[in-house]
Amino acid sequence: MLKSILKLSLFGVFLLVFRIATVQAATTWYPTDSGEIDINYLYIGAPNYVFAIFDDQSSLIDSDPHLILNSTPIPSTTIAGDTIEFKKNGNDWDLTSTKTGNTLTLSDSYNFKVALRQGIDPNYTWIGNADFYKVSYGQYVLLWPQGITLQQVDAKPVPVPTSLLVLGVGLLGLIGFKDKKNQA
Numbered sequence: 001m002l003k004s005i006l007k008l009s010l011f012g013v014f015l016l017v018f019r020i021a022t023v024q025a026a027t028t029w030y031p032t033d034s035g036e037i038d039i040n041y042l043y044i045g046a047p048n049y050v051f052a053i054f055d056d057q058s059s060l061i062d063s064d065p066h067l068i069l070n071s072t073p074i075p076s077t078t079i080a081g082d083t084i085e086f087k088k089n090g091n092d093w094d095l096t097s098t099k100t101g102n103t104l105t106l107s108d109s110y111n112f113k114v115a116l117r118q119g120i121d122p123n124y125t126w127i128g129n130a131d132f133y134k135v136s137y138g139q140y141v142l143l144w145p146q147g148i149t150l151q152q153v154d155a156k157p158v159p160v161p162t163s164l165l166v167l168g169v170g171l172l173g174l175i176g177f178k179d180k181k182n183q184a
Contacts, residue, residue, distance in 0.1 A: 027128045028056045028158040030111045031086050032138045038153040039069065040081035048073030049116045049148060052126065053084065053095060053104060056111035056158075060126040066115075067095055067104035073119050081153075086110055111158055116144060132157065 031037050051069040058064040069082050082099040093110040096103050106112060115126040129142040129150075140157065142150045 027113055028111050029114065029152070029155045030158055031084075032154045032156055034154050035086050037084040037086075037155045038081060039084065040151045040153065048119050050118075050120060051114065051116050051150065054113040054115055054126070055104070055106050056109055056113055057107070058113060060113065060115050060128055062122050062126070065104055066126075067097060067102045068100065069097060069102075070100070081151075114142060114150065114152065116148065116150075 050073050052066040053069065054060055054064055054066045058066070067084070069084075082097050085096045085098060087094045087096070089105065091108045093106045094103060095106065095112070113128055115128050117126045118124045127144060129144060131143045132140050133143070134140055135151070138154050138156060140152050140155065142152055144150075
């Protein structure tokens with residue numbers, strides 16, 4: 001009985017870690033082979049919001065370096081997007097918005113986060129994307145609360161680390177091996 005509970009607990013911990021890693025992976029993105037990201041804004045039922053790109057290591061606070069994608073809050077309408085160009089700079093990547101001219105340097109990576117905030121008031125906090133779904137190759141729609149969506153083209157979510165899957169399978173294998181040994 002105790003062994004069964006232990007097995008289920010270990011499996012539950014693995015699933016929890018896997019789910020957390022999946023959610024985290026959904027919040028971090030990278031550009032595809034074009035070296036740029038074309039972004040279209042699609043708003044539904046939202047007041048004025050500002051979108052920005054943050055470094056993938058950012059905690060999404062105002063003091064963290066970020067690239068504002070729209071210079072003024074955008075109302076609840078469909079707005080033509082922006083192109084973010086990625087250029088290698090040593091170990092870093094420099095991002096430039098062709099629409100606003102804003103820039104950002106990603107440290108030791110070209111992975112990034114997209115976040116939104118209501119208006120330009122710094123008292124509001126940045127919100128990372130809550131979920132996403134794939135439209136076609138390289139096209140994803142990012143979903144936030146209150147029906148706010150952002151269609152992101154030429155970018156992909158950072159995949160869940162395969163080492164996590166290998167770890168989980170290995171743990172399950174060890175549990176099964178120990179059971180076989182105890183039954184013999």
